[in-house]
Structures are given as C-alpha cells and as structure tokens.
Amino acid sequence: MTDHGSGAAAGADVVGGAGGVGGAGSEVGGGARYEVWALDGIPEVGPGDDIAKLIAGASPSPGLLDGDVLLVTSKIVSKAEGRVIAAADREEAIDAETVRVVARRGTLRIVENRQGLIMAAAGVDASNTPAGTVLLLPEDPDGSARRIRAGLREALGVDVGVIVTDTFGRPWRSGLTDVAIGAAGVRVLDDLRGVSDSHGNELNVTVIATADELAAAGDLVKGKATGRPVAVVRGLGHVVAGDEEPGARALVRNAADDMFRLGTSEAVREAMTARRTVREFTDDPVDPGAVRRAVAVAVTAPAPHHTTPWRFVLLETEAARLRLLDAMRDAWIADLRADGKSEESIAKRVRRGDVLRNAPYLIVPCLVMDGAHHYGDPRRDAAEREMFVVAAGAAVQNLLVALAGERLGSAWVSSTMFCREVVRDALGLPAGWDPMGAIAVGRPAAPPKERAVRQAGAFIEVR
Structure with missing residues (x-):
C-alpha cells in the first residue's frame, strides 16, 4: 500500500x-x-x-x-x-430547477437544469440525505x-x-x-x-x-x-x-x-415548431445531400391506395432556376396585363415574388396521380383527387420539417400552381406532373421572429 x-x-x-x-x-x-x-x-x-x-x-x-x-x-x-428541502416538494423542486425538458418517459424526466447540466430530475436527489429530505445541486x-x-x-x-x-x-x-x-x-x-x-x-x-x-x-x-x-x-x-x-x-x-439535444418525441415536436417560413437567405450554398435527406423524410407521408403520388424537382443550378423564374414572371406579367393591372401595380406584385429569385436553391414538388381510381362520377373523382392533393401536402410538410432539422430555412410559395404548363415546359416535366408550388431553400439570413402562441383548444371540437 x-x-x-x-x-x-x-x-x-x-x-x-x-x-x-x-x-x-x-x-x-x-x-x-x-x-x-x-x-x-x-x-x-x-x-x-x-x-x-x-x-x-x-x-x-x-x-x-x-x-x-x-x-x-x-x-x-x-x-x-x-x-435541502422536504421530499414532498421534490416534483415542484424539479420544475423549479428545470430550464427545458430533454426527454420524458412516464415519470422519468431528463432535463436541462439551471446550471446547464443535462441529467435526470434536474439533479434533485434523495440519496445520502436524511429520510424525508432531498438535495438540490x-x-x-x-x-x-x-x-x-x-x-x-x-x-x-x-x-x-x-x-x-x-x-x-x-x-x-x-x-x-x-x-x-x-x-x-x-x-x-x-x-x-x-x-x-x-x-x-x-x-x-x-x-x-x-x-x-x-x-x-x-x-x-x-x-x-x-x-x-x-x-x-x-x-x-x-x-x-x-x-x-x-x-x-x-x-x-x-x-x-449539440447534435443530440432532445429525446425522440421531444425532437419531433421541436422540429415541427422550429419550421418557420423564411423569406431572406444568405448566399451560402445549400448542401444537396441535406436536401436529399429531407426528401427521404418527405416520401414517408401517408398516401391513398399504397401510391407514391409525389415527385420533387431539385433546381440546383442557377441556370435552371432562372429559366423557370423568368418563364413564370413573363407569364404572370401577361396575365396581370390581361386583367387590366397598371404597370406600377404589376411591378409591385412581381417584386413580392422575389423570395424565390433570391433563394440559392429551389424545389418544385409535383403531384402525380398514378394509381388513382377513376369512378366516372364527378363527385367521387373530385374526392379522389382531393385525397391525392392532401397526400402531396403531407409530403411537403414532412419536407419542410426535415429541412428545418438540417438547419435550412424554407418558404413554400404557391405560384407554380397558377402556371403549370409554363413550369412543365420550362423544366421539361411529363404532362401528368402537376407542380404544387415552389419551395425556396437556404440558410436563414436572420433568426425568425417569435411565433404567435396558438392554443390548441381553439382548434378542437369534441363530440
């Protein structure tokens, strides 16, 4: 010894x-x-x-x-x-010591406490202390x-x-x-x-x-x-x-x-709430691999009849983006002139569409109706298309959330839906592909503003 x-x-x-x-x-x-x-x-x-x-x-x-x-x-x-506090106050003490919940499984909570430590129960401990008491860090x-x-x-x-x-x-x-x-x-x-x-x-x-x-x-x-x-x-x-x-x-x-900041269910909720519409981007290039990982998440969305009614056109070159956006702008201006809008009004509206032009990366999601049932009944055929449109929306939501998880901002803009033939022609797409808007993607130029709090109860009806 x-x-x-x-x-x-x-x-x-x-x-x-x-x-x-x-x-x-x-x-x-x-x-x-x-x-x-x-x-x-x-x-x-x-x-x-x-x-x-x-x-x-x-x-x-x-x-x-x-x-x-x-x-x-x-x-x-x-x-x-x-x-040292009374053991009866343990749960209240954990709440007081907690900054955020990292993961929760039943009564067990892994949290970040006020000292910045990630640990069970915020470090509130009942060991090595007299019966009836617990210790705070x-x-x-x-x-x-x-x-x-x-x-x-x-x-x-x-x-x-x-x-x-x-x-x-x-x-x-x-x-x-x-x-x-x-x-x-x-x-x-x-x-x-x-x-x-x-x-x-x-x-x-x-x-x-x-x-x-x-x-x-x-x-x-x-x-x-x-x-x-x-x-x-x-x-x-x-x-x-x-x-x-x-x-x-x-x-x-x-x-x-911190690549592992949250537990599984908490990470899902965090990603959903972190998804925000971003309209201003930095000039940093977008990693194509990150977009492909997001698309892999997008195509897990539910769809009718075991179909896969989505296609995602990735515009990774400036030439492809400008070809699409210039064709869309020209078609939009022609439509506005046909509606009798003034040149000043037209210029103002076109400027509002710059979110796509200023983004370093664009995605055009398309709806594909392969596998849809045809009933010969206008009412049922319309409902069938609505099911496919809803599936496309679910895929786009998955995509936007996954992009947020890759620390990429996005803005889903509806404009391609108003000139689908123009988009198909500019991008060389099959006739059966229906563009469902366009998604601007890039690194956010500034942190997003605080989201207005929405109480879930305001959107719920129970029967």
Missing part, C-alpha cells in the same frame, strides 16, 4: 499506471503515474458548514500538497449551502469550488485544484459515472487539436474532458455509501492552474453544437 502520510484512507487508494490523465504525472519506475485516495475524517456536513475548514481539520490530517486535486462530492456542498458549482480552493489556501497554505462532482447517466452507455459539475484551478479540458500522434497524424477533434476523468477516478475510491465524500489525486500537477480557469461550465456543450 502506498504511503500518503496520515491522510490516506485505509483500503481506498489507487495508483494509476501509464496513460493516466494527459499521459503525464510523477515519474515512477519509468512510467507516467498518479495516485488517488479518499480522505477519512470528514464529519457529517450541515447547513452553514465551511467545507474547506472541514477538510483542513480532518483527522487524520489530509496532508495536502501543492498540485493536488481535490474531488468533492456535490452532496456535501449542497448540504453546507442549505440546498449547488446554485453555482464553479463558485463553490472557488470558495473551497481559496479556503484551503488560507487554512493550509497549499495551491490545489478543486472539482465538485456529481453522478450522471450517459446516452448510449449503461451505468453511472461521476463527472465534474464545478471546478476551480483546474484545466478542465485538454485541447490536443493540432498535436501530432505517434504516427505523425495531426489530431483535429481531440479535446479531452480532463475534469470528468478526474471525477470518475475519484468515485472509484469514494464510493457511494462509504462516508468518504472527498478524494485526492496526486501526481497530475500539470492540470492544476490559476484562478483564471473557466471552471466546469466550459464542459457544457453549447446548443448550436
């Missing part, structure tokens, strides 16, 4: 071999090496207690050295900060870590890093692990981008979550029911830094980079 002085917890020390955090540490036996052990002598924590003083005053002495990293379980921080875990670090510097004269830890489940992986939710004086991320590996390959995306790896190492010796809420890592002084380090908040992925 390695001797850590009087601060070692019996049977609770681990020596990390080569390949410890960052591949560095104190040199022992020619390899990179670190040590981690849990502290004994930390008393039960109550509201108002000073965590740093409890650690400094532990018996046996913690024996801390400059460059050590302390891993402090968030529960004792919550107790010291008075973040610290209000500001990074601030808590800074206070503990400063307190240990004052009490013991040591420069240590501090990580506040909590237990998380993880998507795609069974089991729980400890992660860093607060940090002070620790380089929480080790950015290796631009560094070459042992084969000379440049690393392009490798950023190591050092603080999380340390938290997990500490959990191996602290345990969940041993009464040892603090662990020490020694031999990784290179991860200890100054007070200017950003803290564990830097580990939270921002929304724009």
